[in-house]
Amino acid sequence: MNQSEVGILVAVCLFGGMLFFLEAGRRIGLRRYKEDTDGVRAGLGVIEGALFGLLGLMIAFTFSGAASRFDERRELIVQEANAIGTAYLRLDVLPDDARLPLRALFRDYLDSRLKTYELLPDIDAAFRELGHSIEIQSRIWRSARIACEESKSQSATMLLLPALNEMFDIVTTRIMAARTHPPAIVFMLLGVLALTGALLAGFGMSGGRSRSLLHMVAFALIMASTVYVIFDLEYPRLGLFRVDDFDQVLVDLRATMN
Numbered sequence: 314m315n316q317s318e319v320g321i322l323v324a325v326c327l328f329g330g331m332l333f334f335l336e337a338g339r340r341i342g343l344r345r346y347k348e349d350t351d352g353v354r355a356g357l358g359v360i361e362g363a364l365f366g367l368l369g370l371m372i373a374f375t376f377s378g379a380a381s382r383f384d385e386r387r388e389l390i391v392q393e394a395n396a397i398g399t400a401y402l403r404l405d406v407l408p409d410d411a412r413l414p415l416r417a418l419f420r421d422y423l424d425s426r427l428k429t430y431e432l433l434p435d436i437d438a439a440f441r442e443l444g445h446s447i448e449i450q451s452r453i454w455r456s457a458r459i460a461c462e463e464s465k466s467q468s469a470t471m472l473l474l475p476a477l478n479e480m481f482d483i484v485t486t487r488i489m490a491a492r493t494h495p496p497a498i499v500f501m502l503l504g505v506l507a508l509t510g511a512l513l514a515g516f517g518m519s520g521g522r523s524r525s526l527l528h529m530v531a532f533a534l535i536m537a538s539t540v541y542v543i544f545d546l547e548y549p550r551l552g553l554f555r556v557d558d559f560d561q562v563l564v565d566l567r568a569t570m571n
Contacts, residue, residue, distance in 0.1 A: 320552060324541035327504055331533035334508050335515035342519025361513050368506040372539060375503060378495060379546035383556070386490050386549060390559040393483045394566050397423060400476040401570065406469040411460035415453065416570065422449040423567045426484075430560060433550045443488075450481050494547050500540075507536050 401419050404412045425446040432438040457477055461470045514532060518524065545552035 320544035324537045328533050328537035331511040334511035335529045338512040338515025339519045342516040371503050375543050379543045383546045387556045387559045389487045394562040396480040396483050400480045403473045403476050407460050418453050420570050
């Protein structure tokens with residue numbers, strides 16, 4: 314089960330759980346009203362306000378963090394395209410006999426980088442292709458270093474090798490960015506707050522003669538959808554919200570290498 318499927322499962326479970334707690338809170342409230350009609354709501358407003366305020370803060374915190382990381386991952390794609398493009402252009406400082414084989418390696422490398430993300434959500438296949446990319450990195454570095462030594466050009470060494478280093482480093486940065494998520498306890502706390510809020514909301518609805526299914530379903534659906542969107546933004550290669558469109562900048566770069 315990939316992370317997108319986990320997110321859908323969490324949202325469905327949260328939706329069902331909130332409906333259950335809304336009804337449970339309502340029934341608890343109905344029993345309390347029978348026992349103590351006048352004092353059943355005394356002092357509850359402060360508690361409800363504090364809890365729903367905390368729930369709103371948690372949603373804002375997790376949504377803001379997820380959206381920020383989503384934008385960062387899109388920006389890193391552009392940075393990698395720029396790094397590869399710069400290094401590719403700097404191959405011009407090498408002699409023809411060294412430049413042409415390196416250009417072929419660059420094309421293979423960029424093809425591998427694109428394929429790594431095309432294979433998702435097959436995580437195992439994507440990591441195997443990532444290993445292939447790392448292998449091509451080693452071949453590019455070794456060939457470029459030898460070419461710089463043989464050319465005995467200081468400018469080739471100073472221009473090309475740092476550009477290659479930046480091109481390789483951005484891969485590690487993208488890997489770590491893809492692995493950066495809030496601790497699981499944050500999502501657990503968000504779920505607990507949502508369910509507790511549903512319980513108190515159901516309790517507050519017990520003052521009416523009949524339940525309002527529209528309000529109950531709308532409240533549970535909005536909360537579950539919000540949690541799903543947050544979860545989906547955290548894994549932008551697997552769900553509805555994706556960064557795949559930004560891969561076009563790498564595709565366009567590959568077209569210039571033909």
